[in-house]
Amino acid sequence: METQAEIEFQSAVSAFSAAHNEPDWLRDLRLTMLAKYPALALPVFEKIKYQRWPLTDVHEPAVQDSSAIDLSSLDLDYAEAKNVLVTVGESVIATRLDPALAAQGVIFTDLFTAVREHPDLVQKYFMTTAIKPDANRLAAFNTAFVNGGAFLYVPKGVTVKDPIQGYYIQDSTRTQDFIQHVLVVAETNSQVTYSENYATVGEQANLANVIVEVVAADDAHVRFSAVDQLSKATTGYVSRQGNLANDAKLDWAVGMMNDGNVVVDFNTDLVGHGAHAEVKVVAVTTGEQLQGIDTRVTNLGQHTVGHILQHGVILESSALIFNGVGHIVKGARGSDAQQESRVLMLSTHARGDANPILLIDENDVTAGHAASVGRVNEEQMYYLMSRGIDKKRAERLVIRGFLGNVLTEIPTKRVRDQLTATIERKLENGQKSE
Amino acid sequence: MSKLEVKNLHVAVVDEDKGLQKEILKGVNLTMNTGEIHAIMGPNGTGKSTLSQAIMGNPAYKVTEGDVLLNGKSLLDLPVDERARAGLFLAMQYPAEIAGVTNVEFMRAAINARRADDDQIPVLEFMKFLDKNLDILDMTDDMVERYLNEGFSGGEKKRNEILQLMMIQPKFAILDEIDSGLDIDALKVVSKGVNSMRGAEFGSLIITHYQRLLNYIVPDTVHVMMDGRIVESGGPELAEKLEAEGYAGVRDDLGLDVKLTDEI
Ligand SMILES: Nc1ncnc2c1ncn2[C@@H]1O[C@H](COP(=O)(O)OP(=O)(O)OP(=O)(O)O)[C@@H](O)[C@H]1O
Ligand SMILES: [Mg+2]
Numbered sequence: 267m268e269t270q271a272e273i274e275f276q277s278a279v280s281a282f283s284a285a286h287n288e289p290d291w292l293r294d295l296r297l298t299m300l301a302k303y304p305a306l307a308l309p310v311f312e313k314i315k316y317q318r319w320p321l322t323d324v325h326e327p328a329v330q331d332s333s334a335i336d337l338s339s340l341d342l343d344y345a346e347a348k349n350v351l352v353t354v355g356e357s358v359i360a361t362r363l364d365p366a367l368a369a370q371g372v373i374f375t376d377l378f379t380a381v382r383e384h385p386d387l388v389q390k391y392f393m394t395t396a397i398k399p400d401a402n403r404l405a406a407f408n409t410a411f412v413n414g415g416a417f418l419y420v421p422k423g424v425t426v427k428d429p430i431q432g433y434y435i436q437d438s439t440r441t442q443d444f445i446q447h448v449l450v451v452a453e454t455n456s457q458v459t460y461s462e463n464y465a466t467v468g469e470q471a472n473l474a475n476v477i478v479e480v481v482a483a484d485d486a487h488v489r490f491s492a493v494d495q496l497s498k499a500t501t502g503y504v505s506r507q508g509n510l511a512n513d514a515k516l517d518w519a520v521g522m523m524n525d526g527n528v529v530v531d532f533n534t535d536l537v538g539h540g541a542h543a544e545v546k547v548v549a550v551t552t553g554e555q556l557q558g559i560d561t562r563v564t565n566l567g568q569h570t571v572g573h574i575l576q577h578g579v580i581l582e583s584s585a586l587i588f589n590g591v592g593h594i595v596k597g598a599r600g601s602d603a604q605q606e607s608r609v610l611m612l613s614t615h616a617r618g619d620a621n622p623i624l625l626i627d628e629n630d631v632t633a634g635h636a637a638s639v640g641r642v643n644e645e646q647m648y649y650l651m652s653r654g655i656d657k658k659r660a661e662r663l664v665i666r667g668f669l670g671n672v673l674t675e676i677p678t679k680r681v682r683d684q685l686t687a688t689i690e691r692k693l694e695n696g697q698k699s700e
Numbered sequence: 701m702s703k704l705e706v707k708n709l710h711v712a713v714v715d716e717d718k719g720l721q722k723e724i725l726k727g728v729n730l731t732m733n734t735g736e737i738h739a740i741m742g743p744n745g746t747g748k749s750t751l752s753q754a755i756m757g758n759p760a761y762k763v764t765e766g767d768v769l770l771n772g773k774s775l776l777d778l779p780v781d782e783r784a785r786a787g788l789f790l791a792m793q794y795p796a797e798i799a800g801v802t803n804v805e806f807m808r809a810a811i812n813a814r815r816a817d818d819d820q821i822p823v824l825e826f827m828k829f830l831d832k833n834l835d836i837l838d839m840t841d842d843m844v845e846r847y848l849n850e851g852f853s854g855g856e857k858k859r860n861e862i863l864q865l866m867m868i869q870p871k872f873a874i875l876d877e878i879d880s881g882l883d884i885d886a887l888k889v890v891s892k893g894v895n896s897m898r899g900a901e902f903g904s905l906i907i908t909h910y911q912r913l914l915n916y917i918v919p920d921t922v923h924v925m926m927d928g929r930i931v932e933s934g935g936p937e938l939a940e941k942l943e944a945e946g947y948a949g950v951r952d953d954l955g956l957d958v959k960l961t962d963e964i
Binding site: 643645646648650651652654655656660666668669671673 | 756757758759779780781784785789790792795796797798799800801806809810813814847864868
């Protein structure tokens, strides 16, 4: 009897899953998606052309140890953090959770540990609510090859006061795909502040595929902030997906500070009655890179509120595209969709786009948008320089002011300061060639 | 002692609508030393702000002839930030608003721009100096925590210009209508601030429409500007004469052929 040709990497994926002692459901899900992903369509984003990027040029999965990698170039600062997870490649190098929180049932651990210790709980939410595994080619790809990430679970009625902090470091000291999956679940009437950081060590060209799911149950409130700093040699797909039940609230504040080509698929579904999402994005692009950011909020429930605010700065020959998609479906009466996307261009070679897209299928709603692509205000520059501040610094001040209304939304001062410093560094680099 | 000289300065602006160059300053001569306060008065549209912007180095104003020198060295090739670091300051008639940049961080950046990278002003020293100046100007802490000029009232903006002046301690300060829009108490406070700067190492050129300001900041010299030129100079009594007779009086005394905007 003729055996059917094995799907590429089928046994490697099985072996990888077995090496991590994964439950059967996850191995089976991986294998299903492995078979399925090549035929699925890539997600389509207005004006973002990334279809030819090597986002699925995967290498054979194998367990790799990155625990000895030197991280000093990143100046990570988590010594003081009470609740923290630090991973490098597939290796976990720090994990801490306040015992008082653990006693209340809070879970914060790397994904492999989570699926071993809480298989049913993870299974209940893993690609079931915020996004489906076969939603598109890149989601299915992530499911098949995921090799890192985290699980954060906040039980019903629990309020987590201190922020939960995740650092996910890509090991590019060698060829290794960086395929991360973070799952955040806030149960009914819980509250949590979570912040995460993606960064790269090493110069190797690698792909990154990051999916973050945030599931907020009735009356839950999640404050989510992120700083993404993948390297110049990394080509990335970053997907953040939120799903909100009745009267849930989700505040996103995200800094896209990557140095390479990245496409961002940022989506929030306001499913429950009265759900509310505030989405704040800042981005800086430099060099030759393209960051294409598609930010979408869908008002499904009645009286839901979705606000998008995106500010970005473009230097050198780079390109930045902001899509803001506000979609109010039929029946979502009394809902509100507002958005503002602004882009500032610092060089004549820069390319920028701010696309407001409002899709309104219901009459009884409020909606609005504002978008602009402009240059640094000359009058402001002159004023600052007339006090002795040099041109580049004055430019950075004006830019920081421009990005400020997003920065101030970041809940923890440490993350805010870190993002401010990252912006400053990225701007300084970008200004060198001018 | 430092010396600021304006020699036969001709300045033109480009009229955006017509694309034509229009001459505003038609040969201004002015010499001032630190330790001196000069006042310039003159009718609307005569070129007072233009003179201040041209000295400071606003790129919108084109010097077509003449020179501006600080201690004998021409400033014309220097951009505005270098002129500022060389010791010039301009309190603007219409200060810009910058959201997202706090007043306090802006002032610190301005001070540090004058210092070496390894000699930045210590935070405590800065705060003490700031508190002292806030006190003189009757300003509250929350004004400096706010974004630079954003949402400031007209009078608050003027006060904030003087606060910057006091923090930066330039050699020469040009104050363009620092008194306009101020109530009488604010006028006294702002004058107190400027007077606190007076000394052998500080000179100021004060542009005003009102003799009243000069009761509080008594100038050494008063200049009258008309139609892009300084047409008369004298002591403080010249300001009183202007107040009494108006610009038409001065013009007719001098036998000038200048049309004043508000003449019927
Ligand atoms: N940037 C500019 N573009 C075009 N015209 C200008 C510009 N700046 C000044 N002018 C013109 O130059 C002339 C002098 O203006 P300026 O502002 O210097 O007058 P001023 O003496 O300061 O008047 P005021 O007392 O009203 O402040 C005016 O006719 C004005 O319209
Ligand atoms: Mg003026």
